[in-house]
Amino acid sequence: MEQVIGNISVLAAMPIFNLGLLIDGLLVGSIFALAAYGLALVWGVMNVKNLAQGDFIMIGGYITWTLGRMGIDPLLGVPVAMVVLWGIGWVLYRTVISKVITRDLFTSLLATFGIAIVIQQGLNLAFGPDTQSAHANLPTLSFAGGLITIATTRIVGFVLAILLAIAVILFMRKSRMGQAIRATAQDSRAARVLGIDTEKVYSFTFCLNAAICGAAGALVVMVWNVQPFLGTTYSIRLFVIVTAAGFGNLPGVIAAGFGMGVFEQFGGFVLGAEFQQALIVLLLLAVLAVRQLQQRRVRQAVQ
Amino acid sequence: MVASEQAQTGGYHGGVGAAISVDEVARQALEIVREISVEQLDALAGREPHLRIDNLNAGYGQMEILHGFNLRVSSGQSLCLIGPNGAGKSTVLHSIFGFTNIYSGSISTERDGKKIEITRLSSNEKLRSAGIAYILQDKSVFPGMTVEENLWLGAYLMNRKSAKQAADKIFDKYPRLAARRKHLARVLSGGERRLLEISRALVMDPQVLLVDEPSIGLEPRFIDAVFDILGELQHKEGKTIVMVEQNAKKGLEYSDIGYVLVSGKLALAGHAKDLLNDPDVGRLFLGG
Numbered sequence: 001m002e003q004v005i006g007n008i009s010v011l012a013a014m015p016i017f018n019l020g021l022l023i024d025g026l027l028v029g030s031i032f033a034l035a036a037y038g039l040a041l042v043w044g045v046m047n048v049k050n051l052a053q054g055d056f057i058m059i060g061g062y063i064t065w066t067l068g069r070m071g072i073d074p075l076l077g078v079p080v081a082m083v084v085l086w087g088i089g090w091v092l093y094r095t096v097i098s099k100v101i102t103r104d105l106f107t108s109l110l111a112t113f114g115i116a117i118v119i120q121q122g123l124n125l126a127f128g129p130d131t132q133s134a135h136a137n138l139p140t141l142s143f144a145g146g147l148i149t150i151a152t153t154r155i156v157g158f159v160l161a162i163l164l165a166i167a168v169i170l171f172m173r174k175s176r177m178g179q180a181i182r183a184t185a186q187d188s189r190a191a192r193v194l195g196i197d198t199e200k201v202y203s204f205t206f207c208l209n210a211a212i213c214g215a216a217g218a219l220v221v222m223v224w225n226v227q228p229f230l231g232t233t234y235s236i237r238l239f240v241i242v243t244a245a246g247f248g249n250l251p252g253v254i255a256a257g258f259g260m261g262v263f264e265q266f267g268g269f270v271l272g273a274e275f276q277q278a279l280i281v282l283l284l285l286a287v288l289a290v291r292q293l294q295q296r297r298v299r300q301a302v303q
Numbered sequence: 304m305v306a307s308e309q310a311q312t313g314g315y316h317g318g319v320g321a322a323i324s325v326d327e328v329a330r331q332a333l334e335i336v337r338e339i340s341v342e343q344l345d346a347l348a349g350r351e352p353h354l355r356i357d358n359l360n361a362g363y364g365q366m367e368i369l370h371g372f373n374l375r376v377s378s379g380q381s382l383c384l385i386g387p388n389g390a391g392k393s394t395v396l397h398s399i400f401g402f403t404n405i406y407s408g409s410i411s412t413e414r415d416g417k418k419i420e421i422t423r424l425s426s427n428e429k430l431r432s433a434g435i436a437y438i439l440q441d442k443s444v445f446p447g448m449t450v451e452e453n454l455w456l457g458a459y460l461m462n463r464k465s466a467k468q469a470a471d472k473i474f475d476k477y478p479r480l481a482a483r484r485k486h487l488a489r490v491l492s493g494g495e496r497r498l499l500e501i502s503r504a505l506v507m508d509p510q511v512l513l514v515d516e517p518s519i520g521l522e523p524r525f526i527d528a529v530f531d532i533l534g535e536l537q538h539k540e541g542k543t544i545v546m547v548e549q550n551a552k553k554g555l556e557y558s559d560i561g562y563v564l565v566s567g568k569l570a571l572a573g574h575a576k577d578l579l580n581d582p583d584v585g586r587l588f589l590g591g
């Protein structure tokens with residue numbers, strides 16, 4: 001407790017520290033926003049809530065880490081992880097997701113939960129339980145006489161995440177496949193009547209999301225670290241973000257992603273890093289409780 | 304007694320004064336089933352039919368809904384299917400468009416005087432090469448997209464350039480839509496939305512329009528407008544129209560031929576005007 005008060009007084013006494021945390025928060029927030037967008041996409045188009053989202057991110061991280069050990073710059077891990085995850089997404093879609101997509105919510109939750117466990121155990125077998133990170137060969141910048149330090153990797157990660165998000169959003173707006181995906185999300189029956197192959201749309205959407213996770217994972221392993229069982233905390237973060245914003249609300253999802261990054265940085269600084277995960281779970285509970293209250297109000301209004 | 308009880312609790316069928324329950328309509332409808340020969344259907348179509356269905360058995364999964372169904376409609380003609388709820392009217396349209404399981408029978412259309420068999424074509428092929436388009440029953444515009452994007456999606460099977468050209472043609476034809484080009488479909492009025500649904504199906508320039516319940520969910524003042532649009536497509540552009548209409552009176556008033564479908568079988572067929580005056584049809588489907 002004393003320590004918490006001490007940390008808060010540090011922030012109050014040195015505004016420059018707030019700025020540092022804010023910048024860091026936005027940097028990691030951009031990665032959250034990207035992966036949350038992918039989660040919202042699959043949720044909105046296929047009505048599948050992908051509990052393995054964080055584990056896809058871990059795979060992307062391990063791919064990049066492996067490349068790093070082979071002497072390949074982790075930045076190259078971004079495209080490689082995207083391609084590999086696209087392939088993994090395709091196989092998973094064909095073998096599992098396509099079979100549960102028309103079923104109820106519970107079945108698809110169970111299926112993606114199963115996928116998450118298989119990925120975690122697989123990563124544990126392949127890489128062991130240790131935490132790993134990959135370092136791009138980039139310097140750390142310091143400002144304000146060393147009070148603020150920003151790793152260039154984080155800036156590069158930020159820029160890449162933003163560029164990728166813009167690319168995906170443009171793709172969804174302009175390309176014919178993007179239009180077909182949005183049409184299917186809005187009314188799948190009408191889409192089929194116009195000759196849109198909704199099966200192909202679902203498969204593409206799932207693969208696209210997996211690729212987005214691959215990129216996010218490559219960035220995560222550069223600015224942070226990966227560990228076989230860390231995916232779950234990412235999944236929870238992303239569900240908090242998407243639930244808070246509403247899955248149909250794209251600007252909201254992106255804003256909430258940044259918000260999450262900033263919130264975590266300040267929370268972690270004030271409470272200590274060891275409480276950061278507890279904080280995320282608390283946030284999930286809070287968001288779910290608020291949503292529940294909102295829905296109850298709607299239900300009452302309907303009656 | 305049972306019937307009037309159901310009429311109070313269940314939904315009414317038809318207009319004011321039609322105190323017959325849905326189930327009772329279905330039961331009595333079975334009694335009016337008359338034997339209808341293919342020759343009669345040919346005579347109704349008048350000349351060589353543009354679209355024909357022969358002895359069709361079709362349904363969903365293993366469940367057969369249509370039993371030995373026949374249909375004839377010639378080019379530029381309109382046919383209205385009426386009948387009790389669940390009779391299989393929509394299933395006829397689904398079958399023509401390739402959305403059902405077809406166990407036996409055949410569906411064919413014609414091009415340049417030659418008959419082409421389309422029984423087993425996928426709906427994409429129906430749309431792309433057989434000139435058949437489907438207009439869905441209920442709200443089916445993409446609400447979060449602009450009017451323009453909705454039309455482009457109607458041309459999803461074309462390349463991008465032809466799609467834009469085809470959409471522009473529609474805008475030339477319907478200035479009301481052109482004025483709302485950049486608006487989201489969600490903000491359109493009910494009538495405009497129906498117009499968008501219909502014109503989205505016109506982008507591929509189909510010869511046959513399958514229309515499921517054009518008047519459903521529309522305010523009365525829009526209903527005639529929608530039938531006028533369909534009438535114009537039929538009379539000015541020679542489109543062939545097969546529609547399903549719960550509002551049997553309106554549907555028959557605007558159509559050339561009427562078919563009454565009961566339990567997946569053709570029960571009655573005639574010129575729409577004659578059906579409007581048929582006492583059985585009047586009692587069961589036109590509200591007394």
Ligand SMILES: Nc1ncnc2c1ncn2[C@@H]1O[C@H](COP(=O)(O)OP(=O)(O)O)[C@@H](O)[C@H]1O
Binds near residue numbers: 386387392
């Ligand atoms: N997609 C579907 N899958 C399974 N059964 C269906 C489907 N659509 C309709 N049915 C069934 O087929 C029967 C006929 O339905 P339908 O053709 O919609 O009747 P109508 O249009 O005359 O009211 C009903 O028993 C209905 O439950």
Ligand SMILES: [Mg+2]
Binds near residue numbers: 392393394547
């Ligand atoms: Mg129907």
